[in-house]
Amino acid sequence: MIIGIDLGTTNSAAAIWRDGQSVLVPNALGDLLTPSAVSIADDGSVLVGMAARERQSTHPRDTVTAFKRYIGTQQTVKLGKRSFDAEDLSALVLRSLKADVEAFTGEAVTGAVITVPAYFNDRQRKATRRAGEMAGLDVRRLVNEPTAAALAYGIQSREQEPFLVFDLGGGTFDVSIVEVFDGIVEVRASSGDNRLGGEDFNERMVELARRTLDPAGKLAKADPVALGELLRAAAERARRALTDADSTEFSLVWNGEVFATPVTADAFEEAAQPLLQRLRDPVLRSLRDSDIRVDALSEIVLVGGSTRMPVVRRAMTRMFGRFPNTSVHPDHAVALGAAVQAGLLARDSALDEVRLTDVCPFTLGIEHAEADGRGGYRTGLFSPIIDRNTPIPTSRSKVYSTIADNQREIRFGIYQGESREVAGNVRLGELRVQVPLKPAGQVSAECRFTYDSSGLLEVDISVPSANITRNLVIMDETDTLTEAQIAERRAALAALKVHPREESENVAVLARAQRCYENFLGVQREQVSHWITLFEQVLERQDPRAIKEARDQLVLSLDSLEGERFL
Structure with a gap:
């Protein structure tokens, strides 16, 4: 049996293709979502899922979450007497999901389709595959998360016009533009930001609340690790409460004392503006790459638990000039789509006319x-x-x-x-x-x-x-790099003389040009590269007047290139 798995930053889920449809598999607690959390109990045993997450505030040094953000890196975390990297921790979650499926179906799991953020690089994808193998899974395919969600939505809707999947999860953000025709689910473009998600909105909530949470400074002496987890949990509660209310209370208990402060939806939206702005570029990039205009999109499909936030939905409504489609369950769509892909790999007869193309x-x-x-x-x-x-x-x-x-x-x-x-x-x-x-x-x-x-x-x-x-x-x-190597390179950079390249206006226009290089393709990308080369040659001459003229010309060129702005 081949199963589909959504390995998420906050929660994970498993699904199977059965009797012509995707079916989510409950875990041992009867829940369809399993928290992506790992903890070491007092007796040294490993806890996975809700049991682990419940210990996050009380045993912060023995519990870890959001480790998906570090997969493919050398970063480790010490739990109890042992150090784990993100691959180890992901493997523990995957192994738990595999056991849930086998208990639910009574069949052995022979393979798995695991979803990954569309913007995961090669190293992160291979680390995810290794984690699956460490969990005893034959990883048959990795599928981009918005592609999986699009597969689930496309199979249900049979939509003929292109639609956009907007996937904002706990730790990553992805966007894909998809078309469905004659049973073919075709991904036209994908983009994203694998360092943007609900956890970042929690951090903004903490920053907002701390301004008035502790005017007497009593929390200054608190254990920073334990306090950090309490603040994060309080932020999560407050953020969720603002889904259905205009204001709520950010509160936590430390040493038997309650610390609380009111937060409003308007104040939170203002604090979250830098994050909401970061949602724009991947959307623009995917539209450019697919050569599809905003008004040609039939639907804006929201996926991922963090899209429940009213601040995000309002931002999406303003961005696209219409209300997004919320008919797909934000936490289930990716796993359901992974199960569709599992059914395709198993050559299920119900999917004979369905084909998936990715990018x-x-x-x-x-x-x-x-x-x-x-x-x-x-x-x-x-x-x-x-x-x-x-x-x-x-x-x-x-x-x-x-x-x-x-x-x-x-x-x-x-x-x-x-x-x-x-x-x-x-x-x-x-x-x-x-x-x-x-x-x-x-x-x-x-x-x-x-x-x-x-x-x-x-x-x-x-x-x-x-x-x-x-x-x-x-x-x-x-x-x-070792810490010594990092310190050596930092010292070498600090010793450099200031060059016109480092002047703020030049840095700004070069950064914009680099962004344009990343946002465009083909002939336009080559043109931007040429403009950058010409400007850098002028910078080397260190002639202020020539640099200003070249900078002004580069700005005009970039203005003419970027053209359409719908956000």
Whole structure:
């Protein structure tokens, strides 16, 4: 049996495809949602789910939540006498869900479809897959969360016009634009922010309440870890209360004393404005990439528990000029869609006419060098090969040439991301190819990227003139810095002299240009890259008048490019 699993930041759920429909599986408590929480009990045993979450305020040093945000990193947490990383903790939750399904169905689980945020990078996806394997699951496929929600909604509605899935969960935000026609559920574009979710709104609530919560300063001596969990829990309660009320009380008890302060929906909305603004860019990006206008969208489908917040729903109504569709259960849609995908993999006859097409969520490319206009080359730049939101599976190639006489090898650093400079992207691996000694530009190599629906990237390099071929299937790499290395780099940056590049106006326009580079594709992306190169060349001259003229011109160019604004 293949099951579908929504591995969430706040809650997780499992579902199965049975009798022509998705069915959510209750856990041992009879609940359809299992908190993504792990705790170590006093006797050393591991608690998962609600039992763990209930200990969060009382045993903050033995309990952990929201660890999904750190999957794919080296960050660890110590519970009891043992340290866990996010993969370990995720595996414990997945193992619990697997046991629930087997108890509910009486059948052995042979495979699983696990959902991930659309904006998870390669490392995070592979870490999720490893967590599933550690839980004893054969992970058959990873599916983007908004794609899974769209699959559940699309199967029910048979909607013909494109619709947008707006998925704001506890720790991540995703958006996808989807079309359904003739049984085909086609994802046109996906975008998101995997550091934005309900937990961030909780933090804003805490900041708002602390202004008046403790005027006498009594909480200053409190254990910061324990107090932090109490504040977070109080914020969650207050945030949920504001779903149905215009005001509520933010309260907690410390050392037998009640600390309370009123909070209003209007004050919370004002405090949350920076987060609400961050919801805009992924929406804009997905619309641009799909080449679909706002008025062509048939529905705005809200998914994820955090979309229950009135501040979010009001923001969405203002953003799109219409009320969003709330017919899909925000906490269940992703798991239900994962079960549909499980049914597809199991070749269930009820899904014979249903097909799913997805997209590559990140741009994939290599590191390359560009002429700097002074007879040399600037290295460390990103050359896209597969643009984000390209339908998958796909295979794309580009040709590169040597840049130095008698160059012995061409090095292909492989990256994933949207930054113009590879330092801002995720490094996936490297291929080195020995080439014949010839004058610069006379040796060319074709670099082909092949990306499939399971998220596997294969890289092929060929040098036709020398009959050379190389192949690499991307594997995991880790690149972490020790505290000493971080301190050394921080000191080195602090010792640098101030250059015109660091002047605020120049920083601002360069940051905007970098954002535009990330937001656009193809010819427009190449144009922005050219503008950035020209402006950086002027900065190097350190002529204030020339810099101002170049900056003004760059602003005009970016204004003409960004054009339509609907938010």
